[in-house]
Structures are given as structure tokens and as C-alpha cells.
Amino acid sequence: xxxxxxxxxxxxxxxxxxxxxxxxxxxxxxxxxxxxxxxxxxxxxxxxxxxxxxxxxxxxxxxxxxxxxxxxxxxxxxxxxxxxxxxxxxxxxxxxxxxxxxxxxxxxx
Numbered sequence: 001x002x003x004x005x006x007x008x009x010x011x012x013x014x015x016x017x018x019x020x021x022x023x024x025x026x027x028x029x030x031x032x033x034x035x036x037x038x039x040x041x042x043x044x045x046x047x048x049x050x051x052x053x054x055x056x057x058x059x060x061x062x063x064x065x066x067x068x069x070x071x072x073x074x075x076x077x078x079x080x081x082x083x084x085x086x087x088x089x090x091x092x093x094x095x096x097x098x099x100x101x102x103x104x105x106x107x108x109x
Contacts, residue, residue, distance in 0.1 A: 013053030041078040046071030077102035
């Protein structure tokens, strides 16, 4: 399981990518940034099991049994992630509430 630092770095990279896109096409509108970030999360996690930031730091998102997370789990996870509070509610295994609710786990690639 990847450490907290690696997870935060991946999140910051993903957010920075969303900020760049938002700045170029939407004059850095905060809601546009959030929508772009969420869309990237759902599309990339749902299809590849990783995002740009997660790929750079070597993290993949899978179901608890190790199977591909898929678009539905990615959507659940992303909605909860965008609420901000669930990722801060971490259990003994280091999984946030957004991961527990979606039935996913982050692993090292």
C-alpha cells in the first residue's frame, strides 16, 4: 500500500493538471477546475485504473480483491473524493472513507 506522501503528491499532480486545463479554457473558474478534476478521475480510474498523478508516483486503484475498479467504482470514489471530508477519514489500513465506500484500495504499481 502506498504511503500518505505518495498519495498526496499524486492528488496534487492531478489537481495541477486540472488547474492548467481550467486556466487555459475556462479562465481558472473554480467550479470548472473541480469538474475537470472529477472527470479526469472518473475517466482515467474507470478505464486505466490510474490517473496522471497516480501513474507518475506509481499508484493504481483496484477493487479489494485486486480486480479492475471499473467506471462505477471510479464514479463512487470520485464523488466522495470531491466532498473532501471522506478522504480525511482514514482507517487503520490507511484507506479513506471514499475508498471504503467504493470498495477500492490503492496499491503500488
